Amino acid sequence: xxxxxxxxxxxxxxxxxxxxxxxxxxxxxxxxxxxxxxxxxxxxxxxxxxxxxxxxxxxxxxxxxxxxxxxxxxxxxxxxxxxxxxxxxxxxxxxxxxxxxxxxxxxxxxxxxxxxxxxxxxxxxxxxxxxxxxxxxxxxxxxxxxxxxxxxxxxxxxxxxxxxxxxxxxxxxxxxxxxxxxxxxxxxxxxxxxxxxxxxxxxxxxxxxxxxxxxxxxxxxxxxxxxxxxxxxxxxxxxxxxxxxxxxxxxxxxxxxxxxxxxxxxxxxxxxxxxxxxxxxxxxxxxxxxxxxxxxxxxxxxxxxxxxxxxxx
Numbered sequence: 507x508x509x510x511x512x513x514x515x516x517x518x519x520x521x522x523x524x525x526x527x528x529x530x531x532x533x534x535x536x537x538x539x540x541x542x543x544x545x546x547x548x549x550x551x552x553x554x555x556x557x558x559x560x561x562x563x564x565x566x567x568x569x570x571x572x573x574x575x576x577x578x579x580x581x582x583x584x585x586x587x588x589x590x591x592x593x594x595x596x597x598x599x600x601x602x603x604x605x606x607x608x609x610x611x612x613x614x615x616x617x618x619x620x621x622x623x624x625x626x627x628x629x630x631x632x633x634x635x636x637x638x639x640x641x642x643x644x645x646x647x648x649x650x651x652x653x654x655x656x657x658x659x660x661x662x663x664x665x666x667x668x669x670x671x672x673x674x675x676x677x678x679x680x681x682x683x684x685x686x687x688x689x690x691x692x693x694x695x696x697x698x699x700x701x702x703x704x705x706x707x708x709x710x711x712x713x714x715x716x717x718x719x720x721x722x723x724x725x726x727x728x729x730x731x732x733x734x735x736x737x738x739x740x741x742x743x744x745x746x747x748x749x750x751x752x753x754x755x756x757x758x759x760x761x762x763x764x765x766x767x768x769x770x771x772x773x774x775x776x777x778x779x780x781x782x783x784x785x786x787x788x789x790x791x792x793x794x795x796x797x798x799x800x801x802x803x804x805x806x807x808x809x810x811x812x813x814x815x816x817x818x819x
Contacts, residue, residue: 584637687730691812710817718789739769739805745798
């Protein structure tokens with residue numbers, strides 16, 4: 507019966523040893539958990555710090571981007587070269603895209619890039635000041651040129667007005683000379699010819715005794731008129747106001763006051779300034795001159811130079 511206490515002692519020893527091992531494992535697990543927690547806190551702190559640096563860097567790059575845009579616009583307006591700024595703007599956009607990868611972020615590298623951008627901006631500030639000074643000189647020169655140009659325009663306008671005035675005066679004188687040089691009929695006499703060629707005057711004739719009419723135009727002397735070949739146009743208007751004409755017997759059209767007019771007959775003659783007389787003999791063939799008042803109009807070189815009339819009973 508004595509071995510039983512020894513067995514119980516052994517069981518207790520094993521149990522105690524197991525408890526001690528279990529306690530040691532718990533302590534070890536607790537240590538590992540604590541260490542992992544401390545490592546995570548360190549990592550979180552590092553990530554937080556790096557994230558803050560990234561955000562700060564992005565803010566600086568955004569500010570530099572706005573300044574670059576402003577400098578590009580201003581220098582372009584002043585007529586300067588913006589190639590360096592455009593290249594810097596392109597590189598800046600690449601740098602901003604690189605910030606998306608927080609793990610590879612190198613703060614010292616980006617701080618150097620920011621200093622380079624700031625140096626470029628400062629350099630461009632000096633260039634802008636120089637361009638403004640140069641443009642100020644150009645502005646003064648432009649204002650002087652504008653004033654000079656305005657004076658020249660005014661002078662040219664004055665000369666142009668003078669030329670127009672002289673041209674108008676010359677035109678007026680030319681028109682006066684043309685009018686003065688125009689021929690004038692001293693008188694227009696209409697006589698009637700019967701079938702045997704006998705001539706009757708008086709201005710009033712019986713229809714059955716008129717075979718033809720003779721229109722005599724006496725030209726007044728005019729020393730201003732050119733002594734050359736001229737055309738004399740006769741228009742006979744019947745009692746209704748219609749022009750008597752027959753293209754088959756020499757009627758046609760001429761221009762008067764810019765408009766075409768039908769004439770009854772036309773003669774070419776050489777003006778010699780001797781009060782010469784031009785005679786038209788016109789017959790209507792088988793047609794008779796109807797009773798009524800007939801008007802005679804004489805034209806030469808664009809002027810109506812004489813008038814007359816006759817009556818048919």
